[in-house]
Amino acid sequence: MMTxxxxxxxxxxxxxxxxxxxxxxxxxxxxxxxxxxxxxxxxTDREAWLEExxxxxxxxxxxxxxxxxxxxxxxxxxLAELLESKPRRIVQQLRRIEVEKRVxxxxxxxxxxxxxxxxxAAEAGQSVLIATKLRHxxxxxxxxxxxxxxxxxxxxxxxxxxxxxxxxxxxxxxRDLVEILVTEGPLVLRWLEEQGMQFDKYPTGRMxxxxxxxxxRQRLHSAGDVTGLEMMRVLQDHAESLExxxxxxxxxxxxxLTDERGRAVGALLEQxxxxxxxxxxxxxxxxxxxxxGRLHVQSFxxxxxxxxxxxxxxxxxxxxxxxxxxENSQFHPTGIxxxxxxxxxxxxxxxxxxxxxxxxxxxxxxxxxxxPRDVTTAAIIRECKEYDNGVATPSDGRGVxxxxxxxxxxxxxxxxxxxxxxxxxxxxxxxxxxxxxPLLSYPTLHYQxxxxxxxxxxxxxxxxxxxxxxxxxxxxxxxxxxxxxxxEILVFGLHAxxxxxxxxxxxxxxxxxxxxxxxxxxxxxxxRSVNTNVTxxxxxxxxxxxxxxxxxxxxxxxxxxDLTGRFS
Amino acid sequence: xxxxxxxxxxxxIYDDVSYCVPVDRTVLSALExxxxxFIRSVGCRGGVCGACxxxxxxxxxxxxxxxxxxxxxxxxxMSILPLPFFPQRKQPHRLDLPESETPDYRVLNHYxxxxxxxxxxxxxxxxxxxxxxxxxxxxxxxGDLRGASEESFTCVQCQACALRCPAQISQPNAAMMAxxxxxxxxxxxxxxxxxAIERIESKAFDAGFRRLRRLDEDELRxxxxxxxxxxxxxxxxxxxxxxxxxL
Ligand SMILES: Cc1cc2nc3c(=O)[nH]c(=O)nc-3n(C[C@H](O)[C@H](O)[C@H](O)COP(=O)(O)OP(=O)(O)OC[C@H]3O[C@@H](n4cnc5c(N)ncnc54)[C@H](O)[C@@H]3O)c2cc1C
Ligand code: SF4
Ligand code: SF4
Ligand code: FES
Numbered sequence: 001m002m003t004x005x006x007x008x009x010x011x012x013x014x015x016x017x018x019x020x021x022x023x024x025x026x027x028x029x030x031x032x033x034x035x036x037x038x039x040x041x042x043x044t045d046r047e048a049w050l051e052e053x054x055x056x057x058x059x060x061x062x063x064x065x066x067x068x069x070x071x072x073x074x075x076x077x078x079l080a081e082l083l084e085s086k087p088r089r090i091v092q093q094l095r096r097i098e099v100e101k102r103v104x105x106x107x108x109x110x111x112x113x114x115x116x117x118x119x120x121a122a123e124a125g126q127s128v129l130i131a132t133k134l135r136h137x138x139x140x141x142x143x144x145x146x147x148x149x150x151x152x153x154x155x156x157x158x159x160x161x162x163x164x165x166x167x168x169x170x171x172x173x174x175r176d177l178v179e180i181l182v183t184e185g186p187l188v189l190r191w192l193e194e195q196g197m198q199f200d201k202y203p204t205g206r207m208x209x210x211x212x213x214x215x216x217r218q219r220l221h222s223a224g225d226v227t228g229l230e231m232m233r234v235l236q237d238h239a240e241s242l243e244x245x246x247x248x249x250x251x252x253x254x255x256x257l258t259d260e261r262g263r264a265v266g267a268l269l270e271q272x273x274x275x276x277x278x279x280x281x282x283x284x285x286x287x288x289x290x291x292x293g294r295l296h297v298q299s300f301x302x303x304x305x306x307x308x309x310x311x312x313x314x315x316x317x318x319x320x321x322x323x324x325x326x327e328n329s330q331f332h333p334t335g336i337x338x339x340x341x342x343x344x345x346x347x348x349x350x351x352x353x354x355x356x357x358x359x360x361x362x363x364x365x366x367x368x369x370x371x372p373r374d375v376t377t378a379a380i381i382r383e384c385k386e387y388d389n390g391v392a393t394p395s396d397g398r399g400v401x402x403x404x405x406x407x408x409x410x411x412x413x414x415x416x417x418x419x420x421x422x423x424x425x426x427x428x429x430x431x432x433x434x435x436x437x438p439l440l441s442y443p444t445l446h447y448q449x450x451x452x453x454x455x456x457x458x459x460x461x462x463x464x465x466x467x468x469x470x471x472x473x474x475x476x477x478x479x480x481x482x483x484x485x486x487x488e489i490l491v492f493g494l495h496a497x498x499x500x501x502x503x504x505x506x507x508x509x510x511x512x513x514x515x516x517x518x519x520x521x522x523x524x525x526x527x528r529s530v531n532t533n534v535t536x537x538x539x540x541x542x543x544x545x546x547x548x549x550x551x552x553x554x555x556x557x558x559x560x561x562d563l564t565g566r567f568s
Numbered sequence: 569x570x571x572x573x574x575x576x577x578x579x580x581i582y583d584d585v586s587y588c589v590p591v592d593r594t595v596l597s598a599l600e601x602x603x604x605x606f607i608r609s610v611g612c613r614g615g616v617c618g619a620c621x622x623x624x625x626x627x628x629x630x631x632x633x634x635x636x637x638x639x640x641x642x643x644x645x646m647s648i649l650p651l652p653f654f655p656q657r658k659q660p661h662r663l664d665l666p667e668s669e670t671p672d673y674r675v676l677n678h679y680x681x682x683x684x685x686x687x688x689x690x691x692x693x694x695x696x697x698x699x700x701x702x703x704x705x706x707x708x709x710x711g712d713l714r715g716a717s718e719e720s721f722t723c724v725q726c727q728a729c730a731l732r733c734p735a736q737i738s739q740p741n742a743a744m745m746a747x748x749x750x751x752x753x754x755x756x757x758x759x760x761x762x763x764a765i766e767r768i769e770s771k772a773f774d775a776g777f778r779r780l781r782r783l784d785e786d787e788l789r790x791x792x793x794x795x796x797x798x799x800x801x802x803x804x805x806x807x808x809x810x811x812x813x814x815l
Contacts, residue, residue, distance in 0.1 A: 152761050153760060155807050162780060167792040200756065208804060211800060306613055355800070540605075
């Protein structure tokens, strides 16, 4: 129970609802102890709820692409704008391409997938350059809290995992990719353990596991609530120890370079904020630029890092690579809705995995809290919009309670502090005691389910170009289950690195690096009379007004290439 | 997390300019709203990457504080210095362990400067993550890698401690090495994982996959709906499903 002082931290309008949550808590805990749970939806109900309430299906949210290799495919309008855009001005003004650097393998993006690829390529004897937009490691990978799915315990198997992944993805996944994903899970888990990554373990060494949304077995492995941070810092530390990997931070890829035969032979990099381009020639290229949360699809807030602006999709699409499964974006059901300064940040699914329930303003459950993410998202929106059972925030947003204090009752005192050391400290610092205070949540834009199509060896339609991670599509189909993205970036990141290394060794240097693919794309834009002033990739979002040229320690003039908006 | 009855504002100083900003903002969102577009100093925007370190003082208070811009709320009279870049000392290693060495000595030999800690407590006082930095430095010094791993576990490598250390210790990097050596050489390894790997390497699931891959979508859906769900309170390795055909 909250103290009255804690209660006072919430706006007055929320307090009656909070009291109802507290009143029903003991009964709900008792019901869980009896083994009762809110019934999960049938597959038909799931589909009906999704169609009616999931943002993917809302009117005007998507449109068909008018140009390019996936013409006709529906994508969020914010993404369509970028996919049908012109190159950045700095590219339009470029007169000649002078190669400044040559490497065997160029890896674009220094998140989890890119770093794993770089390690694999370097260990296969190749020289590697990681070009990344922000600092090495600034990525969605580092933000992952919940964990990584791997079928390693006795009651589980890759087959069972396969079934869960397909069901979560509504049976639209590329089955070859899923088979590799689940089968190699235990191998990458061991690899990570050998790299000195920490996992939550019992004293015997057996790994602790939990359920995630849509899992039939407990197979989510974690490192406290900072699994992604721990994984990223270990990968990065390992990469830094390999002399054949060089890293260029604050260098964003803004176009691929291709030779006369249409093979990928490098990329144009822009030094972010410095208005300078640099051409890198490589024998093969790995695209690992991550996702698109910072496009703020339908004005939703996002859980993603600063650089998640779909750059990889843009440059790959222009170079003629087909995309898939971008009709559906993943909204995480429990982004923070209050306190509003944290809007959109994630409250990891692990809280629900440990028993925290979703409640409407009457303190009642309205959905089984571990449905697949898209279903839970639809259910929350339905509860708020259709039944008006949401809790209002001061700026007239809506949210539902996530009853975190239940966890202490279910699993004993101290569980929250032990299981969520990072979040616990952070919220405590802000005067929010998660042991007694529920949080208000609402869906947040979280994951780009689809992307560039890949083959089982992480190859793409373009010779010499490999891709892995959130920028790719197929593994998760229309919807990803928690914990499968961290698995994917390792499994396919390592494949991409090995395949790229092999390609470099076998094929040697390609032809002269050029931009002929751009000409083809631009004339396609012309022919289909797509008039656009948008230039992309956008590199970073731009929040707030920037009316005057700013210089100084950190401020930089806003560039028209950037996105606009205002979010936390 | 004040109730938002009225919209109040405060003044903050950044890069020599004073800005009037709403109270309920993080330093990061307040600065962006007044028109500063960050390139460095922003990463995750969620308090885990340590890109947005600042040092600040409030008004005439003598204390110098460190914080993460994306987490810290603005306060009246805050004067802010960002730390967009920090020259780090990082000792390369391959996570290897020569026979003559132990993990704790290995770490100590890479960061012998921890021995020079004067226990001033400045690092612990500053750490925005509330970590007892001086504590884990002492543990590295004493060879307690497990303790150092646990205490430094939520370190976001913001470098605030290293910036102010009079003994010039690179605390986060020593901690990073301590965690990896502890996890690799001291923490118990997962034996059940070896069994899972053996089964995969002996191709135990190939036939199962062939069977699954032959099913049409309706059959798969039926199988999916019939899945048994492992109870949440089952201790790993104890529960088994009725239907073992997928194992
Ligand atoms: C808050 C949060 C929590 C999550 N929790 C989980 C979880 O518990 N379990 C799970 O499995 N998954 C989780 N995910 C998803 C998962 O973390 C990501 O999908 C995955 O890590 C993506 O890895 P990646 O390497 O493909 O992309 P990222 O890790 O995002 O890396 C992409 C890199 O490319 C760089 N880049 C971008 N554009 C360019 C460019 N033009 N040029 C050069 N570099 C560029 C970026 O700066 C970044 O460093 C979570 C995601 C978020 C945001
Ligand atoms: S230990 Fe040092 S580097 Fe790590 S979070 Fe604390 S102050 Fe930052
Ligand atoms: S700041 Fe340096 S000298 Fe002072 S306690 Fe911390 S590690 Fe020791
Ligand atoms: S931006 Fe990552 S900690 Fe603030």
